[in-house]
Amino acid sequence: MxxxxxxxxxxxxxxxxxxxxxxxxxxxxxxxxxxxxxxxxxxxxxxGTVEPKAHGGGNTAKLNNEQMALIVTLVEEDNDAILVELCSRLEERTGVKVSRATMGRITHKLNLTRKKKRCTQVKNTQNECKN
Structure with missing residues (x-):
C-alpha cells in the first residue's frame, strides 16, 4: 500500500x-x-515531521539476471515443459532451487507462455499434434 x-x-x-x-x-x-x-x-x-518513513525494503530476488535469462532459454528449448520440470532443469544447471510457485511467478513476470501441444485423434487412431 x-x-x-x-x-x-x-x-x-x-x-x-x-x-x-x-x-x-x-x-x-x-x-x-x-x-x-x-x-x-x-x-x-x-x-516534528509528517513525512512518511522510507520503505524498509523487502526480500532480495532469489535469481540474478543470468539465471532469469536461462529460464527464458529453458522455456524456448522445451515449450511443453511444466513448471516442476523447469524448476529441476534450473537446479541442474545453476544449483539454485526454486519452488513451482516461484517459477510460475517468474514466467509470468517474463511474459513467457508455455503453450502445450494439442493432440487430436484422427480416424486411423493415430494422434496428430498441433502447436
Missing part, C-alpha cells in the same frame, strides 16, 4: 491543532484509520 500524501498528513495535523474534532472524528473526516491518526500525531510530536 502506498503511503498517504504529505498534503493529507499536513491537513490532519492542522485540523488537530485547530481542535476541529477528536481523533476519531478526524479519522472519519479524512477517511483514514484511527491508528493512522494516532501514529501520525505521535510522529509529529517526537520528530
Amino acid at each position: 502506498k503511503a498517504y500524501s504529505s498534503d493529507l498528513r499536513q491537513k490532519v495535523i492542522d485540523a488537530y491543532k485547530n481542535q476541529e474534532g477528536s481523533q476519531r472524528h478526524l479519522a472519519k473526516r479524512f477517511s483514514v484509520s484511527l491508528t493512522f491518526i494516532q501514529k501520525l500525531l505521535k510522529r509529529y510530536r517526537t520528530s
Whole structure:
C-alpha cells in the first residue's frame, strides 16, 4: 500500500491543532484509520515531521539476471515443459532451487507462455499434434 500524501498528513495535523474534532472524528473526516491518526500525531510530536518513513525494503530476488535469462532459454528449448520440470532443469544447471510457485511467478513476470501441444485423434487412431 502506498503511503498517504504529505498534503493529507499536513491537513490532519492542522485540523488537530485547530481542535476541529477528536481523533476519531478526524479519522472519519479524512477517511483514514484511527491508528493512522494516532501514529501520525505521535510522529509529529517526537520528530516534528509528517513525512512518511522510507520503505524498509523487502526480500532480495532469489535469481540474478543470468539465471532469469536461462529460464527464458529453458522455456524456448522445451515449450511443453511444466513448471516442476523447469524448476529441476534450473537446479541442474545453476544449483539454485526454486519452488513451482516461484517459477510460475517468474514466467509470468517474463511474459513467457508455455503453450502445450494439442493432440487430436484422427480416424486411423493415430494422434496428430498441433502447436
